[in-house]
Amino acid sequence: MKVLFGVDIGGTQIKIGCFSEKGILLDKWAVDTDLSEGGRRIIPAVAAEIRSYASGHQISLKEVAGVGMGIPGPVDGDGYVKVCVNLHWREFNPVTELQKEIPGICAAAENDANLAALGEYYCGAGKGTSSMMLVTLGTGVGGGIIIGGNIISGAHGIAGEIGHITTHIEEYEKCNCGNIGCVDQFASATGMVRIMKKLLGSGEFESPLLAKNDFSAKDISECAEDGDPAAKKCLEICMGALGEGLSAFAHAFDPELYVIGGGVSKAGRIIIDAIEKEYEKHFFLIEKGAKITLAVLGNDAGIIGGSILAAKQAGLA
Ligand SMILES: [Zn+2]
Structure with missing residues (x-):
């Protein structure tokens, strides 16, 4: 039996999934990211996880068809990372480093949002479309474009x-x-809190969040759901900015579908409605732009995308 590994390397955790060569998720787990020594321990840790999982499941390293890694920053075609602030990497190539740890292993690396987009395209909300963009709303805003099954x-x-x-x-x-x-x-999420603090600081709004010293993007979405005018205004401004951005992107590459994922999107329909409200104002050349929908793979999008990247690299997909 051949297996593939999808690895989603983040600044706090490394998520790992083992998949059959047909793409069935066999196991998944996570380990803490060790950022010491300028992030030099990360790839040896990934290699150690793969080795120990394989030996624990009677899988020889020859049966590992490929490893696809997601990195939180820009990645060149051959896996080269010029700078990755979150992992403390500078002029580093995780692919060649992994191959030093496990000689002969087939590996590839991609930006994590691009990988999650690949996951949603083949196995999630984007199934059946020809072109799609995933936007991840978390601590920051990321995005990945897939056209005809390829990451752009x-x-x-x-x-x-x-x-x-x-x-x-x-x-x-x-x-x-x-x-x-x-x-x-x-x-x-940080942007939403920033704007909400400004709105509350204006003195124009009553809001349950005024009584809190600290609140999160989730608190804002929940208040908006309950009808709080300040929180609703905050979503209108913040998701409006994204709606405007999506309309600009639509004029650049005209995708069939936009998929919204990441922690902030867990608020659900209220987020999509707020994005669409601004988004739809900007189409004049056509009647309607791409559909906007919620992501479905959640936290697994990265490892699933990683397994697809690995399969493509190994010539299996
Ligand atoms: Zn910026």
């Missing part, structure tokens, strides 16, 4: 980075990327 990562690895296109030229605070007025400054 671009010449410099930044294609689909919808979080860092400018929609608010009147903004004066800086995004963590250095630009001003990025979608990320609004539609990320």
Whole structure:
């Protein structure tokens, strides 16, 4: 039996999934990310997990058909990572490093949002479409474009980075990327909290969140669901920024479907409604843009995408 591993490497956890060569998830688990020594321990840890899982399940390393890794940052075609802030990597290639640990292993690496998009395209909300973009709303806003089953990562690895296109030229605070007025400054969980604090600071709103020192994007969505005017306004502004960004992207590559995932999207329909409200205002050349829907694979999107990348690299898909 041949197996594939999908590995989703994050700044706090490494998620690992073992799949049959037909793509059936056999097992999944997670380990903490060890960021010491400039992130140099991460890939040896991935190799150790694969070795120990294989030996514990009577799988020889020859039966490991491929490993697909998701990295939280831009990745070049051959797996090269110039800078990955979250993993403390600089000029690092996780593919060749894994091959040093497990000689002869077939491996590939991709940006994590691109991998999650690949997962949703083949096994989730995007099944049956020809072109799709996944937008992940978490601490930051990520995106991945899939056309005809292929990840479009671009010449410099930044294609689909919808979080860092400018929609608010009147903004004066800086995004963590250095630009001003990025979608990320609004539609990320951090962005939502930032805008809600501004709204509450204006003194124009009564809100249950006024009594709290700290609140999360989840608290804001819940208050909006309960009809709180400040929280509703916050969603309108924040998801409106994303809606505007999606309409801009639609004019660039006209996808069949947008899929919204990530922690913030767990609020459900209320998020999609707020995005659509602004999104639909920007289409004049056509009647309607791509459909917008919620992701379905949740936290498994990355490892599933990883297994598909591994299968493609191994020539199985
Ligand atoms: Zn930015």
